[in-house]
Amino acid sequence: MMGQGxxxxxxxxxxALVALPxxxxxxxxxxxxxxxxxxxxxxxxxxxxxxxxxxxxxxxGFMGIGAYVTALLWNHLGxxxxxxxxxxxxxxGALALIVGYPCFRFRITGHYFVLVxxxxxxxxxxxxxxxRDYTGGSLGLTPDRASGNxxxxxxxxxxxxxxxxxxxxxxxxxxxxxxxxxxxxxYALEAISEDEDAAAAAGxxxxxxxxxxTLLSALMTALAGAIYCQYQMFxxxxxxxxxxxxxxxxxxxxxxGLFVSLGPTVGAIITILLAxxxxxxxxxxxxxxxxxxxxxxLVLFIIFLPKGILGSLLDRLKPQRKVPRAHxxxxxxxxxxxx
Amino acid sequence: xxxFLDIFDxxxxxxxxxxxxxxxxxxxxxxxxxxxFGVIDVTWICYAELVMIGMxxxxxxxxxxxxxxxVAAPLTILLVAVLGAALHYLVIAPLLTAPPxxxxxxxxxxLFVLQxxxxxxxxxxxxxxGIRLPVLAxxxxxxxxxxxxxxxxxxxxMVAVYLFMTRTFTGTAIxxxxxxxxxxxxxxxxxxxxYLITSALGGALAGLAACLLVLQYDVHPFxxxxxxxxxxxxxxxxxxxNFIGGFIAAFVFAEIISLGGLxxxxxxxxxxAFAFFIVMMFIRPAGLLARRR
Numbered sequence: 001m002m003g004q005g006x007x008x009x010x011x012x013x014x015x016a017l018v019a020l021p022x023x024x025x026x027x028x029x030x031x032x033x034x035x036x037x038x039x040x041x042x043x044x045x046x047x048x049x050x051x052x053x054x055x056x057x058x059x060x061g062f063m064g065i066g067a068y069v070t071a072l073l074w075n076h077l078g079x080x081x082x083x084x085x086x087x088x089x090x091x092x093g094a095l096a097l098i099v100g101y102p103c104f105r106f107r108i109t110g111h112y113f114v115l116v117x118x119x120x121x122x123x124x125x126x127x128x129x130x131x132r133d134y135t136g137g138s139l140g141l142t143p144d145r146a147s148g149n150x151x152x153x154x155x156x157x158x159x160x161x162x163x164x165x166x167x168x169x170x171x172x173x174x175x176x177x178x179x180x181x182x183x184x185x186x187y188a189l190e191a192i193s194e195d196e197d198a199a200a201a202a203g204x205x206x207x208x209x210x211x212x213x214t215l216l217s218a219l220m221t222a223l224a225g226a227i228y229c230q231y232q233m234f235x236x237x238x239x240x241x242x243x244x245x246x247x248x249x250x251x252x253x254x255x256x257g258l259f260v261s262l263g264p265t266v267g268a269i270i271t272i273l274l275a276x277x278x279x280x281x282x283x284x285x286x287x288x289x290x291x292x293x294x295x296x297x298l299v300l301f302i303i304f305l306p307k308g309i310l311g312s313l314l315d316r317l318k319p320q321r322k323v324p325r326a327h328x329x330x331x332x333x334x335x336x337x338x339x
Numbered sequence: 340x341x342x343f344l345d346i347f348d349x350x351x352x353x354x355x356x357x358x359x360x361x362x363x364x365x366x367x368x369x370x371x372x373x374x375x376f377g378v379i380d381v382t383w384i385c386y387a388e389l390v391m392i393g394m395x396x397x398x399x400x401x402x403x404x405x406x407x408x409x410v411a412a413p414l415t416i417l418l419v420a421v422l423g424a425a426l427h428y429l430v431i432a433p434l435l436t437a438p439p440x441x442x443x444x445x446x447x448x449x450l451f452v453l454q455x456x457x458x459x460x461x462x463x464x465x466x467x468x469g470i471r472l473p474v475l476a477x478x479x480x481x482x483x484x485x486x487x488x489x490x491x492x493x494x495x496x497m498v499a500v501y502l503f504m505t506r507t508f509t510g511t512a513i514x515x516x517x518x519x520x521x522x523x524x525x526x527x528x529x530x531x532x533x534y535l536i537t538s539a540l541g542g543a544l545a546g547l548a549a550c551l552l553v554l555q556y557d558v559h560p561f562x563x564x565x566x567x568x569x570x571x572x573x574x575x576x577x578x579x580x581n582f583i584g585g586f587i588a589a590f591v592f593a594e595i596i597s598l599g600g601l602x603x604x605x606x607x608x609x610x611x612a613f614a615f616f617i618v619m620m621f622i623r624p625a626g627l628l629a630r631r632r
């Protein structure tokens with residue numbers, strides 16, 4: 001799949017990214033880069049499911065669990081994030097299985113699946129708000145500052161360390177994306193997204209395949225939440241969980257391009273730069289403007305450019321590319337009036 | 340002990356009745372969403388945000404322009420109906436042949452737009468209508484007139500929609516399209532017009548809900564998030580597009596929220612309702628799938 005030239009391009013790009021913080025040390029720009037990398041990882045995790053037609057609005061819930069479980073274990077039990085993060089990932093994974101199994105077993109797809117997962121992020125948000133004695137409710141939560149070993153508490157003050165951590169996590173996400181892209185599971189999932197009955201008839205275990213990718217996606221999203229919490233040292237239910245966060249993931253992944261590995265990253269770069277530019281340009285008057293622009297862009301993208309910026313660009317560059325897979329094409333309906 | 344039980348029962352009864360009153364408004368919301376889904380096969384994720392815009396409309400008309408509540412209400416219903424038709428015309432119509440997921444996500448984009456529009460235009464302050472309706476004391480139980488009025492208006496609205504759907508030609512055409520969208524065009528019905536009318540009707544129901552909710556709750560840009568998800572759950576539990584199912588599910592949910600709120604915080608009522616929803620998916624998926632092809 002990957003030619004020599006592309007491998008070399010990846011190698012050079014990565015070397016440049018690793019070298020960057022040692023050459024360029026502006027803390028604000030590094031901060032933006034760290035945010036972009038962490039959110040890119042979260043968006044990539046979402047797109048692992050999204051590209052197979054499993055549109056989940058529950059990922060805000062998984063991210064919230066990742067962030068809050070890690071922070072709560074540290075604050076109330078003194079458990080290091082090195083143990084807390086795996087526990088939070090297991091918790092998110094268990095929730096994904098509990099909700100995913102009946103969905104996939106009873107063939108809940110399309111609108112139903114979206115609305116069920118929407119309920120999931122709603123539940124997580126409400127539980128976090130309701131247990132305000134522990135989580136601080138909507139006022140947010142700050143992990144306690146470590147008194148002793150910084151490494152044990154996974155709290156670092158300098159941006160360079162965080163940049164490298166975020167870069168590693170992001171790279172891990174891209175590697176997993178490619179791993180899935182080259183696996184047999186991809187073909188099974190593509191078959192499922194086109195026609196579940198036909199896939200089942202061809203010997204694909206529909207429930208198991210969907211559960212596997214959901215579990216993987218949920219685990220990675222929880223990790224993204226935990227890393228975000230450790231970096232920002234302040235989380236509120238609205239910034240890491242809930243429907244708005246879920247929609248933000250969908251938005252970025254679609255804007256960047258759902259079917260290419262760097263698509264969600266491009267989406268993260270665009271959305272975060274847009275938000276920052278508006279914030280600096282308008283100052284405190286910008287409250288709400290970034291989401292207004294997001295929303296308009298999302299609608300326009302879905303109508304005019306459903307493959308996203310990077311996806312469309314790659315198609316343009318390589319016109320001889322193979323026939324698009326059926327689920328990427330626009331649905332052709334023969335007798336649909338009113339179109 | 341006996342005295343304690345007496346009081347407890349009265350609170351319980353009060354919560355049950357309040358749940359029924361809440362159920363009326365939820366059923367109205369679910370009806371609008373079900374209508375859109377049943378006819379156009381699209382889920383408006385931004386439905387609750389239309390209600391929020393309607394609530395702001397009520398607030399400004401009553402507070403700033405000094406209109407009386409009963410003049411402002413029809414205007415608000417009209418405003419949100421126009422918004423619903425515009426939403427269909429601008430966003431859904433270009434996507435009618437796109438995969439359903441894209442339509443759903445586009446309305447998700449509209450959710451962002453409406454929410455942030457309200458933030459930019461009206462600020463994030465909580466506002467209320469400033470109309471204080473008296474509390475009705477019945478025995479030892481207290482009910483707010485606002486809830487009672489909402490319940491009655493919601494019932495009247497639902498009956499009106501029922502009559503419209505069964506007694507008029509347009510209503511019959513709407514129901515027919517929801518059964519088979521391909522054939523109706525061949526029968527000489529202009530489906531585009533029917534879609535627009537349905538969207539406007541769905542918007543009008545959101546407007547009516549806005550007029551009723553503004554009596555009970557403060558308006559702020561994120562108010563939609565507090566009852567939007569619950570509306571979707573009601574529709575899914577009753578079967579998307581299934582009017583009767585949605586009606587029943589609305590009262591089931593309202594009772595859970597109300598009774599859950601009685602024993603603990605209101606949030607736990609919501610948590611309980613959400614959890615109930617997921618459990619129902621395990622044990623009664625058939626109820627969920629009632630209208631699937």
